[in-house]
Amino acid sequence: MSVAVDGREAAKRYWQDAFTGLATRERAFPAARRADGAQAAGAPMEYVEYVEYALTLGSRRAARLTAAAERWGVAPDTLADGVWAVALALRSGRDDVVFGHVTAGGEAVPLRVRLPAGRPVSAWLRELSAQRREARRHLGVGPEDIRRWAVGGDGELFDSIVSSEPADGPGTPVALRVRGDAAPRFVVEAVPEALSATAAAELLDVLDRATQRLAADPEPLLGDLIAAASGVLPLAATGGVRPGAGADALMSAGTREALLDTVCRDDDEGDTFVPVQEMFAAAVRQWPDAIAVEAPDGELTFADLDVRARRLAARLESRGAGAETAVAVLTERTGELVAAVLGIWAAGAAFLLVDPGEPERRTQQKLALAGVRLVVADAAHQEAAARLGPPVVAVTDDTEPGEVPAYARPLPRQLAYAVFTSGSTGNPKGVLIDHLGLAEHVHTQLAPVYRRVSPDGSGLRVGGAAPVTFDSFIDQMLPMITLGHRLVLFDEMQRRDPGSFLTRAPGTELDVVDCAPSQLVLLVEFGLLQTPLKLLVFGGEKPGAQLWDTLRQARVHAVSVYGATECSIGSVEADVHRDARVCLGRPAGSGTVYVLSPEQKLLPPGLVGEIYLGGPGVGRGYAGDPAHTARAFLPDPFSNRPGARMYRTGDLGRVAPDGRLVFLGRVDDQLKISGYRIEPAEIEAALDAVTGVRRSAVLPVRSASADRLVGFVECAEDFDAERATAELAARLPSYMVPKRLIPVDTLPLTPNGKVDRKQLARGVEPHE
Template sequence: HITYKSLNERANQVAHFLQQQGVVAGSIVPVCMECSVEMIIVFIAVLKVGAAYVPVDPQYPQERINFMLKDIDAKLVICNTDLKGKLDIDASIVSIDNSADQIWKESKENLDFKPGYTDLAYVIYTSGSTGQPKGVMIEHKSLLNYVLTFKQYFSVSPSDTVLQQSSISFDSMVEELYPALISGARVILVKGRGKDINAIKKFIEHDNVTLLSTTPTTLEWLNKANISSSSLRYIVSGGEVLSAEYITNLYPKVQVVNSYGPTEATVCVTYNEVKELSSAHLLGSPLPNVRLYVLDSHQNLVPIGALGELYIGGVQVARGYFNRPELTAQKFVDDKFSTEHGDRLYRSGDLARWRADGTLEYLGRNDEQIKIRGIRIELGEIENAIRKSQFVEQVVVLAKDSPQGKRLVAYYIPTSTYDREVLGNQLRLMLPEYMLPSSWVKIESLPLTPNGKINRRYLSTLEQEDISQVAYIAPRNELEQKLVLLWQELLNTERIGINDNFFELGGHSLLAMRLVSYMESKLQITVPIHILFQFSSISELSKYLEVQKKVDPPQETTTYKLIDI
């Protein structure tokens, strides 16, 4: 636990320490730390100095982390000691835990400096179609507008408790953290690589959580979990389309708000407070100081009800992409509807239409950007990573619907040296788990349409090859048999051997969350979710569980709580 008084004093000490290290107003400081109170202290300290922080998820592959650090031209990186090995960069690396003795000798007094309206607050990297992630620059005015809007809309007060569960590399963390902090609310930080549904359910029911931000995919499972909470006031859904069936048990017991917004417009630009299930999918209306336009290919307004691309204007529009002037000019265009010089519109790439009642409806994308489990992904980045190997001549990656939700399928022309296992290992060093294809389809050539473009619709009809790359071995004991049955139910796959890899069979982080929940409810076995990433076959997992019987049971998910004085 930490009080607001201590939080502010420690942030001041870290801020004074950073100034001693040469951090000044306008500096850009990457922060590579696991979710913790110390990480929040560092974020606040960086802002107090007038610098901008770059959240870097330590769970990212090392190659991706190092690209981000080099792209941002980092002069100083803040991390914990155990993460220094992941940082291969010519920069000063400050380990907060190693520097603790020096930091806590610094002054606890507030700094005199206050950031300016147009100063950078943070830079968040998102998936990029060119094959590398791109940094989105968010200014203080944009952050301030959204944080104050969220606070006012949801009436955040000291009596609230907010569950913070997002990765630090996603801007959804902004709405889980800052509105609560400026309101004196209580924040529960869930520490660890992923959180199982039972843990989230437990926090909601036993820690009096009042506000929860999450994705529709997680919301669907919480809906099935029959949450019993008299304290939960609002659930904010965002990241992908909210279907009515995802909230049938939650609504109207809990008020559900569907939110929409790209990182380039500071978290969210619309809210739709669900009044009836049939309208759950709608985007709603623009937030204060945000302007939305549905335009045609010539950037002219389309009539109500007509399809067009959604352009976003107003105070929450980002400064642009870091060190990407051409892409910035392409995606951030002059706002011809504004009388203010220099105002710009962000081209979202989302297709939408205005309804007669003044609400906005999402109708898909006009490019290859997709969202899987609420995470924005550029298929081109995955394709470029695969092409870098010596195993594939050509590749096209598509997102296909499956019983487990959307999954990534790679259609590839192999080289003579093709080795699926080695290729998979290479990709794990380059891409986050959520960007790894779960299925592969070998093709002889790329099918083309009459006008010479790749026929993606035809590709999507092709059958995948055997997703299991290992010889089938049947379960050998009762535990393995029970685990096979759970995997078959979750993965919708009949033939599963004990050496098959959960993630190569189509599993992903959210299915892993559900597996943890199933194991606890159906087998009375409690296992931390990170163990599934470490032991991802039934044979490995069963060996781990047998060993755990002889030692103390695993500890529950670690939590940190920020409480008012």
């Protein structure tokens, strides 16, 4: 059918406007091929082979749906469009979906449907009906024109349709057809390659729950409908538009509270505050002669460690250490390191662990940001400690001690430790954690996990192999300090050697291993699961499905932990044997987790948003950086605790139908490499300062064994990659130095002027 020029121009403007700003063109279903092998393109096409999956609604539900449609002023087939839009939203996690509606004449009307969760369903359906009528007015051009104007490239405009019309095949990889009158059925027709039987069953479940909710009273907000269709909440808990829905809420009050109570929080908060110092003192009283620390330089009993810690505390107090005093620790990975931590806590001060192998300039930067007043050092690092600036106190002193103080009892919000992460501003970020958050972590998260494998509460050998500058190392010390287990410390060489974990003498094998998934893959390959291991804790990066399945088949108790350094180590955990699919899990202990919109509104389960963490474990903020603290640590509007705050992780996720949190990527460019949290901007700032570099970009390149960092540099012709790497090594820790630097004439840019990292990544072979 031909149209006048002005009509054609109007149609072009309409379809361009209708699809402007579409966040992604990813299809909801995998691309399928036609029977002749040609790739589908342009307008919807006939597929020869498809399977039907049916849902019978029943006459009573059908009658209630018809009555609801009449009450809301829409046709019944608009309800079908609506529930299909909800199903696509839950399948993709997006609140902006595209599908086709087939008219009585057989034409497919492309519909881009937005799902504003806070709208009443009736208003949304009327808008959808009006949108469909307006779209039909602009069908007087060819489908190829519409596709070109809408998406501007090759490929289908949509990959599913909704229709009440009979057809020989779905015409797209997937179709929803409404059949019958007295006992209507929803029939999903799908090309087998596009929709598995399991996925089809899940899709029918969504349609079933959505239609049940539409047929029930009271009328829901769209967010209530999405929540009901997701299966996360019982239908009866999904509220309605009238009872207490705030003007800025995406769900009614009932749905919102049900989601907060069942998914976002565990509420296992400790009744009383017991600081870690008191937990250690109790362990000393109960097991004075038991081995507390096993290290390359020997063993220390709980009584030995106690004496060393309190003697150090006396010396620190004499130098002015006390509440809110930051004290750095510079030692080898020996029992003296643990004695230093406990001695600092015994004096009421807070510690900052320093890596002896880190560039001195970076260490000085950390000490300045954290306001370090004293440095505790072992004999091997006295000179290095003296160069850092603050006065130095020896871990051990052979002189006769005076009165040895009891452990100071800190206030709940008193500083416990500082730990640094990579920073997006080009400088490291110092996270400040208080004693309440630390104690809550032990009481409500750490202790319950260890009790599952050690009901008696002590005696497990816990591997201490994490870098000392990471909060994961603190988490490896805590079972000994607070629960009476044994810390097995590895030195720098041992902690990188799988044999340290695997080839131990009978009776001395590790009971607990805590590491990043990338390291765990290697350990499993070397036979870790064949050792008498009892507990495996992993986190810091997303595990692969193959590793998850391997651990599910093993006898060891395996726990995945998700959290942030800013929130006292861990906030969410998953039990591998309980959770069949890779996930982050549920809130652990007193931690809370929210998936929020860009406007920081609580999203219905199933939709993708940014993950925020709350609870008493949320830290103070970043040392010496109030602006960054204000951006990342925000008031928690969902908590009943006065002054509660939540931390903005920058991670993307959504709540799966089983109520578990699923990780889906990052809002920003932050990376996780072998468990190390890295801000590319910090590396790029250091690289830009290297002689001969004009501009740089750093990104991870995935290989079969692990991810690694690669740097791309706009540079002078005489650029020396080896010299540049040496300069970086003097500024950054080894894990932040790119494994390879690649000179380029010009860094490629995206249309909006940003570095095109995808194009750069395509230029590097994964095996390089």
